[in-house]
Amino acid sequence: MTETRLRTLTHSIGYILATLFIFTLAMQNLRYGFYELFYLATGMAMLTLGGVAYTFICRRHQLSAPGHLIILAGLNSGLLAALLTLDSPGIAHWAMPMLILNLLILPLRQGVALSVLLLLPTSAAVLFRQAPADALTVIAGLFILLTAASLYIWHYDHMAQSAEDLAITDSVTGAHNARFLDETLQKEISRAIATGHPLSVIDLSIDYADEAEDLYGKGGVQNLFRDMTEHLFGVIRAGDTLYTLNESEFFLILPFTPEEGVRVIAERIRRTIAEHQWPVVGKVTVSLGCTTRGSGDTRTDGLRKRAHEAMEEARRRGADSVWFSAGETITA
Numbered sequence: 001m002t003e004t005r006l007r008t009l010t011h012s013i014g015y016i017l018a019t020l021f022i023f024t025l026a027m028q029n030l031r032y033g034f035y036e037l038f039y040l041a042t043g044m045a046m047l048t049l050g051g052v053a054y055t056f057i058c059r060r061h062q063l064s065a066p067g068h069l070i071i072l073a074g075l076n077s078g079l080l081a082a083l084l085t086l087d088s089p090g091i092a093h094w095a096m097p098m099l100i101l102n103l104l105i106l107p108l109r110q111g112v113a114l115s116v117l118l119l120l121p122t123s124a125a126v127l128f129r130q131a132p133a134d135a136l137t138v139i140a141g142l143f144i145l146l147t148a149a150s151l152y153i154w155h156y157d158h159m160a161q162s163a164e165d166l167a168i169t170d171s172v173t174g175a176h177n178a179r180f181l182d183e184t185l186q187k188e189i190s191r192a193i194a195t196g197h198p199l200s201v202i203d204l205s206i207d208y209a210d211e212a213e214d215l216y217g218k219g220g221v222q223n224l225f226r227d228m229t230e231h232l233f234g235v236i237r238a239g240d241t242l243y244t245l246n247e248s249e250f251f252l253i254l255p256f257t258p259e260e261g262v263r264v265i266a267e268r269i270r271r272t273i274a275e276h277q278w279p280v281v282g283k284v285t286v287s288l289g290c291t292t293r294g295s296g297d298t299r300t301d302g303l304r305k306r307a308h309e310a311m312e313e314a315r316r317r318g319a320d321s322v323w324f325s326a327g328e329t330i331t332a
Helices: 003-031 035-057 067-085 089-105 108-129 132-168 178-195 209-235 259-275 300-316
Strands: 199-206 241-246 249-255 286-292 321-325
Touching: 003 035, 003 089, 035 067, 035 089, 067 089, 067 108, 089 108, 089 132, 108 132, 178 199, 178 241, 178 249, 178 300, 199 209, 199 259, 199 300, 209 241, 209 249, 209 259, 249 259, 259 286, 259 321, 286 300, 300 321
Parallel strands: 286 321
Antiparallel strands: 199 249, 199 286, 241 249
C-alpha cells in the first residue's frame, strides 16, 4: 500500500470514528436536555463528516492536502469557544479525542502546535472553574495523552522513513539503488519534456571487475565499489544523482545537461578514476556510456538501454574509454 493510500485510509477512519463519537455525545446531551452541548456536538459532527468528504475528494493528494488543517482548526476553535462560554466542566474531556484526531490527520508539527493551542486555554479554564486537585488531574491527563501520542507518531514517522531509506539505498555504498532509479528518471524525463531543458545520463562500469574479484576477493571489490561511490559523490555536481546497479556498475542522472556537457563530465570522471590510487587494488579504469534525451525518449527504458549500449560499445573499443550515443534530435 502506498503512503498516499495509507493516509487516505487512516484519515477516513479517523474522521468516521470522530463523527460517531461526537454524534453519540450529541444524542446523550439531547437526551438529558443539554441543548447547547447538543448543538455544539452536532456542528462538530458536521465538520468531521466534511473531513470524510474532503479526504475522498483529495484521495490522490493526501500528502499535500491543506484542507485538513482548516477543518481541524474549526473543530478545535468550536470546542475552545464552547469551553470558554459554557458552564459545563465535562467539555474539557472532549479535548482528549480532539488531540488524537489532530495528531492522526495532520503532520506531526502541525498536529502538536494545534493541540498545544487548544490545551493552553483549556488548562486555564479548568484551573479557574474546578478545584485545584481535580483541575491538575485533568490537565495532567491531557498533556500526558498529547505527549504519548506525539511520541508514538514520531516513532512511526521515524520507522517509516528508515524503511523507505533502506528500500531505496544500497547497503554497501549508501547510494540510491536501481529500485529508486526508474522513479527518479521518469520524473526527470517528465520535467525535461515540460520545461524543454536537456537531460543526460551516464552508465559507468568498472573494467575487469570479475578479474579483480578473483584477485582480491568479494570483500576487496565491495571496498573498491564503496570507495568509488564516495569518489563519484565528490566529482558530480549539485543536482546530479548517483545510483548503483550492481557491484560494478553505476548510473548517473544529469538534469539540465546537453550533449557537450555530458561529454565533458564523463571524460572528467574517467580521468579522475584512472589517475586515482585505490586502496588494495591500486589502479582501476572504467568504461562510460552516455546519452542525452531525444524527442522519442518519454520513458526510462529507452534512455537506460541506449546508455547501457553506449557503455558496452566503450568496452568493445578498449578499457578506460567513453562513448556517446545520440538520441533523436529534439525539434522546437
